[in-house]
Amino acid sequence: xxxxxxxxxxxxxxxxxxxPIKPPAGTMEIELQSLxxxxxxxxxxxxxxxxxxxxxxxxVGQLVPVIVVAxxxxxxxxxxxxxxxxxxxxxxxxDTVHAMQWELPEADALLLERVMR
Numbered sequence: 621x622x623x624x625x626x627x628x629x630x631x632x633x634x635x636x637x638x639x640p641i642k643p644p645a646g647t648m649e650i651e652l653q654s655l656x657x658x659x660x661x662x663x664x665x666x667x668x669x670x671x672x673x674x675x676x677x678x679x680v681g682q683l684v685p686v687i688v689v690a691x692x693x694x695x696x697x698x699x700x701x702x703x704x705x706x707x708x709x710x711x712x713x714x715d716t717v718h719a720m721q722w723e724l725p726e727a728d729a730l731l732l733e734r735v736m737r
Contacts, residue, residue: 647685647718652710655688655717656696659730663703673708682709685718689729698726700733 686702697719699706709717722729 647720649716650688650697650719651716652706652714654695654697655706656691656694656698657703657706658698659700660703670704670708673704674711677705677708678712682718685720687722687729687733688719689722689724689726692726697721700729 682705684702684705686705687700688697689700691698700722702717702719706717722732724732
């Protein structure tokens with residue numbers, strides 16, 4: 621399944637003679653529809669950066685995983701970091717995203733993510 625994502629996510633890369641990107645070690649693959657994006661409105665949108673990211677993701681695929689924590693009741697993954705990547709992957713008609721799960725309560729993970737910025 622991961623190889624399938626890598627080949628779908630990097631079809632342009634293959635056309636340019638680049639090899640498919642493999643998911644980073646320690647990550648999992650999550651469907652975009654399984655993400656709870658409750659903190660999206662707290663993030664800024666920069667059109668120029670998203671255009672640059674669109675070019676990069678379409679050429680070489682996703683290199684950096686998004687950060688998630690498990691949701692409490694709804695079975696969704698709460699997205700903490702990677703909102704631009706998720707928006708761009710959605711534009712590129714991707715169904716999945718590489719993600720790294722933090723094994724922390726949501727509040728602690730939010731504080732840690734803020735400190736790491």
